[in-house]
Amino acid sequence: PGYFHTLFERLGWCVVRLNSVVQQVFRRHRYWRRLYHFNMATAATKTRLGEDSSDGPVHLEVILHRGRNLVKTFKEKLRSLMLDSVMDPYVRFEVTSPWKGKESSAIQNSTTKDDDENPVWEETFHFLLGDSCDRGQLQVTLWDANYLFDEKMSQPISVDLNSLEMESGYDRKVYSIHGDGEIELSLQIRRTEDWVHKTVADCLQKDAVAVRHGLKKGVDIHQELFPDVSTLRLDVIVHEGHNLKKTRREQVRDLVLHSALNSYLELEVTNPWEKAATAAVQRSTSKHKDEDPVWDEEFSFLIDANGIPGWLQITLCDAGCFFADRQLSSPAVLELSELQVTQKYCRKQLAIHGNGTVDISVRMTRPKHELRFGVDVPGREKDIVAKRQRKAAAAVQAVLGRKGLPKEVPTIGMLCSGGGIRAAIGTSGAVQALKDAGLFDCCTYMATLSGSAWYLSILYSLKGGPDVERCTEYLRDRCSVMSPLMRVKRIVDYRKAVQKKHFDGLIVSLVDIWGEMIGAVFSRDLERKERSRLSHQQKAVRSGDLPFPIYTAVHVREGVSSDTFAEWVEFTPFEYGIRDFKVFSPMEDIASQRINGMVTTRSKEFNLSFLQGVWGSAFAAAIERWAGALLNSNESLVMWVLNRAIEWSGLSHWRPLAAVLPNFMKGIPALPTCSRRIQMSLKEAFADHCPPGDRLELSSIDDFDKEESDAKRKKVESSLPTDQKTTQEGHATKRGERSRLSLQVQQNDHMMVVDAGVDFNLPFPPLLRPERPTNVFLVFDFSWYGSQTVSPFQELLKAKDWAAEHGWKFPNIPDDIFNPNNLKEYYILEDCEDPECPVVVFFPLCNVSRRTVAIAGQDEGFAKVDPFSDVYSTFNFNYKTEDFDRLHELCRFNTSLAVEAIRSIIARRVV
16 A cells, blocks of 8 residues: 555656646747737837938927027117017928828927016027928018018028938037027937837837736736737827916907906827828816916827827917907927826826926727627626516515525516606606606516606616605606796706807707706706706616616618618617617717727716607607797797707707717627628727726627527427418518618717607517517507507507517507407417416506595595596696595506416516
8 A cells, every 4th residue: 555655646746747747838838929029019110210301291390499689679679669579489380291191380489578678598499301301491580570560570591301310319509590590499300110119129129027027917018019909099188377478469369358367178199090081179267367276177189100200299379358258378289109008097297388388197008899799788787687587586585475585586577658747747657656666676677668768767766765655755746847848948947058069079968958948857956956868877777676677769861761770779777779760879988989989078968858759759849839838928929038048058959869979889890791701800800909907898799699690580480370470571671771771880989869769669579679688568658649549559569569679579469459448457478388488467557447446535526537637737747736646546556456467477577
């Protein structure tokens, strides 16, 4: 035994040693492979930097040092009427051969030195020259800044730029100007390609030990040196300014009526990304009569990483009261070649306008794709739903009265239709009934549209957290205050809100005014008052104590019928997007402009009130009708006020129904229609450039496989009833037309979004999708049918057709299910032969059994309430307290009748 024990010990030692040797071999192999790529990159870089560039732009740098003996002649003093006998000099530079597209920066002025005959400037100017073979001339002119007008004091001095040698350093000379005067300049010509490879050059200068250390840590130097990114993001934070004053000459020029400076800054990048040229110039807010303004504002630019370096130019401007806005100084220039690609800000102080300074922080980063591609739900939603499922299991145990915790419970989704205030009230009654029976805690999802979305957004935004009872009280109090919303003061407030949005570069429609009106009613006293946003609800849903909220709208195209093109848009506290397009964007960036998935202009998230207006935008078209009724005045007068609000906002027309959002899909590939080979390439490309923890997520490539998708659809179609099979050919034609139109979506700057009820009035699409497998649907339809003798299954039939079009299972609806003489408070639709088909419990809006039931504390009016009377019209927005309570209690009563049936359905599906 001792011999074998020693033998096994030695064998084990040999195995360990062999494993160590193998690992060292692999590590050395990886090291030498990466070192090879590094050496190849070094050689390519040295070759590139050593080439003599004979084409493309060249960079001219001019340093103006000082002037001497700049004195006015006697004739010039007489011409200024002896009021300004001492010169206020500044120098103007102009290049005769600027780079194409940079003509606006071909002329630049220095700052003005008041009453100084021997000024000291020490200012730097940058120019891009068009042809390295013929660079043209630099013309230098001396000017005098008089009180009333500027005067040219000399003929231009011409400097031949072809005489300057490339990369030879600064050429410092003194030039005679204006008689016996002199100015001292330094000139330099250099190539512009150096900045493009600055990262490579810096890496070459690093210590070899540090490079090897990076290789050992697994850093791919080749990828770091040559990233496949054509754009860079420049982030600028303007902090504050100091000593920003008008000169004496500027005060006299403004007739001393506007002596204080209303300062704002203009920021411009000289080398913007060509697809984001609209964001090349941005301006800060104006600070009224403030010599030391504090801005603390952020700006973002996209620049071309494969082009010339360019500069960031900051110009001080004055927002004059009696004159047009005027630039007060030459731009303060920051060379972008000085910045490294890093995540950290670098704080700088720039001199501007004489003795003034501006403090800024800048950084250069590579923009990330913050879109999520694919049909799967995001990871954060999965985590929240998993928490919710565990709590739903405990709720199911309590509802069914079982001892042990069930291993698996059905996923229950609650769906509520639109219908204005009527739908919001009805949703409150249904939720209260389910809450009392313990079934609301069993629900995993809650999908809404239009009026029911108003209720859900209020519930999840209340102070102190969501509470069903408090939400009902809040809604009761706010449903009777719609009348004051059309007062003139309110109209002026709406005008200011839409005007600000218009100035931010966003398109304004009547939905914006409608959203402001809804916000004045439903967003008051919420979590963050008027600044409440949908992303703020993340805190309320993160614990999983409530169903996961989903809001819906429909993306349409102008001039195209919604029957032909209507794609459902999902809104959650985390993101929004279109499942059929397989693209989703973070909710915080809903107001930001994007190109190719990258944010070109970042804006603050829309207020919740605007989204409430979007979800219920169908009512914006009837604003004239109900606004006039509320005022008891001429409707044309009301519309005159609204039209003035639009006109004051700088708009010539407005769209009544559609809200206009920035198109977050602009420039990205049409994933639903591209081939599998392209999809695989996209997946690999995004996977290479997306670090762990980034918000870019890719679903399984099988989701993009058209052949597998068609096979799944055919499998589902084979199990459909005969009446659904006959419609498949029509659905295929409709899908083809939508695919053709979807290819054009990526070309538009904006997308039009309307009330989802334009398509059909039940939010089934977000929960029918396989990524959110829902077993039981509790469907509450508050649509307006006019009377109880009309079939309430119209919208449900549309949802069934929509499911058949996408190849998703839906229970059959018998043709004879509706009997006007035997109307029910709820209907159960179930396919007993297919356990995978979801169960639908449908609640139409009606009053049947309640008429014969007496409830303590409720008078006869509660029993005889007619949900289709004029009081509960879709376009009635002013409810009395008793009307609110009667409809609320009716929906609560109807829902409570189905409690035992719902428990039975849950019990059959519990494992």
